[in-house]
Amino acid sequence: MKTGYGVPLSALSTAIDEYVPHERNRNILKRKLIDDITFEKIAEEYELSVRQVKYIVYDYKEFIIQMAKR
Secondary structure, three states: OEOOOOOEHHHHHHHHHHHOOOHHHHHHHHHHHHOOOOHHHHHHHHOOOHHHHHHHHHHHHHHHHHHHOO
């Protein structure tokens, strides 16, 4: 199954696992990019601010998508 980013979910998940060093950040990225959970819900789950969650996602998103397309 492909994501809205034009890559299979499995490739996106693999890229996150390979290129994101911190487990919490990997989990946050998977929740947003694969599960499509809202920033607010993720922030609540991880006891972070919405701003922190957005920063994590935006910091890695484009790079991860490019790596998943390889």
